Amino acid sequence: MKLQLAQVDARHPAARAAAAPALRAIDLQVAGGEQLAVIGPSGAGKTTLLQLLACALPPAAGDYRWDGQAPWRLPTRELHRLRGQLFLAPQVPPLPPRQRVVTAVLAGRLPAMGLLASLRSLFYPADIPAAYEALARFDLDDKLFERVDRLSGGERQRVGLARALLSPARLWLVDEPLSSLDPTRARQALTTLVDSARERQVTLVTSLHQVDAALAHFPRIVGLRDGRIAFDLPAAEVTPERLQQLYAQHEDELHGAAAPAMPGEPVPAPVVMHCR
Known part of the structure; x- marks a missing residue:
């Protein structure tokens, strides 16, 4: 599975048709099984x-190509089939408040299920052990039968991520997965996502505000600024000087993004101190 963007402009989903593009002249290639983080200031x-x-x-x-295909030129049914091969985790997961956690997690399998099986799963969860195991990876196994509206914001965010582990998708797209998590949970969540993607040879693209976390967990970093790619580099080549340029006039976001490493982990470069 290969993603290719060539000189792509795109508008934010909520923007008016006449609005300026939020992305401009984007050239990007992502190979199957890659893990990369997208960083950059707000907006x-x-x-x-x-x-x-x-x-x-x-x-x-x-032009946007997925394995050589242009998705928006496909018939509607084929486009839906293609979307079934990806998993998109928004920053705020769309979890029905009265739903049980086990049902919410098993919903990650819905793209691979028929209509009847999907409806049955809403009332009779089909694989409770799988849901339990996915939740355990995020330290949430004790919430298996809890109602979603009784979870904290960070717990709901981790339930949304646990869905990915049960998804049949070949591409995981995860938007700001750490926004409601404390540093310990954030490291656990990123480690689980990256390790699981590597084990399953799933392509993982994650947007992050936490710069040090991105550098510590992802081999490839794409820096976005003002809708353009500022750099696309191996993590080891993302210098404090490049970060200072990327976050110029947004230093507060960079300075507030650091998270301490887990015991035994290599400590990332002290980006904050060097950028001052």
């Missing part, structure tokens, strides 16, 4: 890029 276009990759909005200009 850089990170969410729009994930929506574009998820075939949730068409390019305003340029």
Whole structure:
């Protein structure tokens, strides 16, 4: 599975048709099984890029290819089939408040299920052990039969991520997965996502505000600024000077993004101190 963007412009999903593009002249290639993080200041276009990759909005200009196919030129049924091969985790997961956690997690399998099986799963969860195991990876196994509206914001965010582990998708697109998590839960969530994607050879593209977390967990970093790619580099080549340029006039976001490493983990470069 290969993603290719060539000179792509795209507008934010909520933007008017006449609005300026949120992404401009984007050239990007993602190979199957890669894990990369997209970083940049607020308003850089990170969410729009994930929506574009998820075939949730068409390019305003340029060309987007998925394994050589142009998704928006496919018949509607084929486009839906293609979308069934990806998993998009928004920053705020769309979880029905009165739903049980076990049902919410098993919903990750819905794209691979027929209509009758999907309806049955709403009332009779089909694989409770699988849901329990996915939740355990995020330290949420004790919430298996809890109602979603009784969870904290961070717990709901982790339930949304646990869905990915049960999804049949070949592409995971995860938008700001750490926004409601404390540093310990954030490290656990990223480690689980990256390790699971690597084990299953799933392509993982994640947008992050936490720069040090991105550098510590992802081998490839794409920096976005003002709707354009500022750099696309291996994590080891993302220098403090490049980050200072990326976050110029947004230093508060960079300085507030650091998270301490887990015991035994290599400590990432002290980006905050060098950028001052």
